[in-house]
Amino acid sequence: MSSNSTIDFKIFDNYPEVCLVISGKGEILNYNAAMKNKLGFTDNELQNKSIYNFISESYQEIFNNALNKNFVKESPNVLIRVRTKADGEDVGLSCSFLKLNGSENIFVLTNNVWETDELQKKFKRFYTIAEKSVNPIQITDKTGQMIYVNPAYLKVSEYSEKELIGGNPKIFGSGKQSKMFWQNMWDTIMSGNVWSGEIEERKKSGEPFYSQAVISPIIEDDGTISGFFAVHNDITEKKMLEKKLIHSQKMESIGILTAGIAHEVGNPLSSISALVQVVLRNTKEGFVKEKLEIVITQVKRISKTIRDLVDFSRPSEYVFKLIDINKCIERAVEITKAGVKLKKIDFVFNLSNEIPRINLVPDQLEQVFVNILLNAIDAINEDHKNLNRIIINSQLLNDKVIIEFEDTGIGIDDEKKIKVFEPFFTTKEQGKGTGLGLWISYGIINSFQGEIRVESSKGIGSKFIITLPIK
Numbered sequence: 068m069s070s071n072s073t074i075d076f077k078i079f080d081n082y083p084e085v086c087l088v089i090s091g092k093g094e095i096l097n098y099n100a101a102m103k104n105k106l107g108f109t110d111n112e113l114q115n116k117s118i119y120n121f122i123s124e125s126y127q128e129i130f131n132n133a134l135n136k137n138f139v140k141e142s143p144n145v146l147i148r149v150r151t152k153a154d155g156e157d158v159g160l161s162c163s164f165l166k167l168n169g170s171e172n173i174f175v176l177t178n179n180v181w182e183t184d185e186l187q188k189k190f191k192r193f194y195t196i197a198e199k200s201v202n203p204i205q206i207t208d209k210t211g212q213m214i215y216v217n218p219a220y221l222k223v224s225e226y227s228e229k230e231l232i233g234g235n236p237k238i239f240g241s242g243k244q245s246k247m248f249w250q251n252m253w254d255t256i257m258s259g260n261v262w263s264g265e266i267e268e269r270k271k272s273g274e275p276f277y278s279q280a281v282i283s284p285i286i287e288d289d290g291t292i293s294g295f296f297a298v299h300n301d302i303t304e305k306k307m308l309e310k311k312l313i314h315s316q317k318m319e320s321i322g323i324l325t326a327g328i329a330h331e332v333g334n335p336l337s338s339i340s341a342l343v344q345v346v347l348r349n350t351k352e353g354f355v356k357e358k359l360e361i362v363i364t365q366v367k368r369i370s371k372t373i374r375d376l377v378d379f380s381r382p383s384e385y386v387f388k389l390i391d392i393n394k395c396i397e398r399a400v401e402i403t404k405a406g407v408k409l410k411k412i413d414f415v416f417n418l419s420n421e422i423p424r425i426n427l428v429p430d431q432l433e434q435v436f437v438n439i440l441l442n443a444i445d446a447i448n449e450d451h452k453n454l455n456r457i458i459i460n461s462q463l464l465n466d467k468v469i470i471e472f473e474d475t476g477i478g479i480d481d482e483k484k485i486k487v488f489e490p491f492f493t494t495k496e497q498g499k500g501t502g503l504g505l506w507i508s509y510g511i512i513n514s515f516q517g518e519i520r521v522e523s524s525k526g527i528g529s530k531f532i533i534t535l536p537i538k
Contacts, residue, residue, distance in 0.1 A: 446476030
C-alpha cells in the first residue's frame with residue numbers, strides 16, 4: 068500500500084462498508100478489503116488508479132466538487148454511482164469525507180446502498196410490468212382494502228383510481244357467489260395458499276364482469292401476511308359467447324321438437340274444425356251458432372300458432388334476393404300503421420343511403436320488422452308523458468348493416484329481458500300474444516348469419532338492434 072498514508076488500513080478490513088484514502092486529485096492511496104470484495108476488483112486493478120476510473124461519468128463532477136470544498140467545519144455527503152467488475156453495472160454509494168491532519172489526503176467513508184438500489188430496480192421492473200399488463204391486477208392489504216389497481220383493472224371496472232384505492236372489493240359484488248364461496252377463498256389465502264377460481268362481478272355501469280382470478284398472499288420474511296396480490300383474466304367475452312351458444316342450442320332443440328308437436332296437435336285440430344263446420348251448417352239455433360263461431364275462431368288461433376312453429380322449425384324454402392333494406396323497413400311500417408291510427412305514434416326515420424343491396428329473403432326480413440314494430444306499438448303507453456315515438460335507424464358499419472328500432476314504451480325489466488327471445492314468453496296480457504314473434508324473428512336473423520339483441524330500461528323504452536353482414 069502507499070506510504071503516503073499514516074493509517075494502517077488493516078484495522079478497517081473487518082469493516083463491512085467500503086472505505087479508502089485518496090489524494091486531493093483523487094488518486095487511490097489505500098483501501099480496505101470491502102473495496103475489493105464488494106466491487107470485485109483485485110489489488111493490481113486498484114493500485115495506482117484514480118477514483119475517477121471507477122465513478123460513473125455523470126457523477127464525476129459531483130464527486131470532484133465535494134473534494135474541492137473547504138470542509139474543515141462540515142463534511143459533505145454525496146451520492147455517487149460506482150462501476151463493479153462482476154457485471155459492469157453501477158451501484159450506489161453514499162460518501163462522507165474527512166481531511167487527514169497535516170496532509171492533503173482525504174479519508175472517504177461510504178455507506179453501501181447496493182441493496183436499496185437493487186430493490187428500486189426490482190420495484191421499477193414490477194411496476195412497469197403491472198402498469199403495462201393487459202390483465203387486471205389488484206393489490207390489497209391484509210384487511211382487503213385496495214392499495215393498488217393497474218390501468219387494465221380501471222378500464223374493465225369502469226371506476227377511477229380515486230374511487231377504488233382505500234375501498235373494499237365488495238364494491239364489485241354481483242351477489243352471484245354464495246357466502247360459502249367467499250369464505251372458502253378467505254380461508255385459503257389466509258392460510259398462506261394461492262386461490263384460483265371464476266368470479267362474476269359488476270362494473271360501475273352494472274354490467275357483468277367475469278374473470279378467472281388467481282389470488283396470492285403477500286408473505287413477509289417473518290411469515291406474516293401483509294396483503295394479497297390478485298391477477299384477473301378477463302373472460303367476459305368468453306362467458307357471453309357461452310351463453311349465446313347455450314341459447315342457440317336451446318332454440319335448436321325446441322325447433323327439432325316442433326315438427327312432432329305440430330303433427331300431434333294439427334291432426335286433431337283439423338278434425339275438430341271439420342266437425343264444428345258440419346254442425347254449424349246444420350244448425351239453426353242462434354245460441355249454438357254463436358258458440359260454434361267462437362270455437363272456430365279459437366281453432367284458427369291455435370292453427371296459426373302451429374304454422375308459426377312449423378315455419379320456424381323447418382329450413383326456409385324462400386328465395387334469396389338482393390333487397391333494399393330501407394324499402395323493406397318502410398313496407399313493414401306501412402303494414403303496422405293500420406293498427407296504430409288511434410295511438411298517435413310518430414315514426415322517425417334515420418335511414419342511411421350508403422347501405423348496399425343485400426342477398427336475403429325479403430318476406431322473412433319484413434316479418435322480423437313487423438314483429439318488432441308490433442311489440443313496440445303494444446309497449447307504448449298512451450298515457451306516457453313524453454311523445455309516443457318509434458325511431459328507426461339504419462347504418463353501415465364495418466361491413467355490417469345495423470338496424471335499430473327504438474320505442475318510448477314502458478320498457479322491459481332485467482329479469483324479463485333475458486327471456487324475450489324464448490318461445491311462448493310474452494310481457495303482454497293473457498290472450499294478446501302467442502309469445503312466438505320474437506322467437507321466430509331470432510331464428511330468421513340467425514339463419515341470415517346475423518344477430519338480434521335488445522336493450523331496455525323499465526319505464527323508459529326498448530331498443531331492438533339487428534346486425535346483418537353484407538357479404
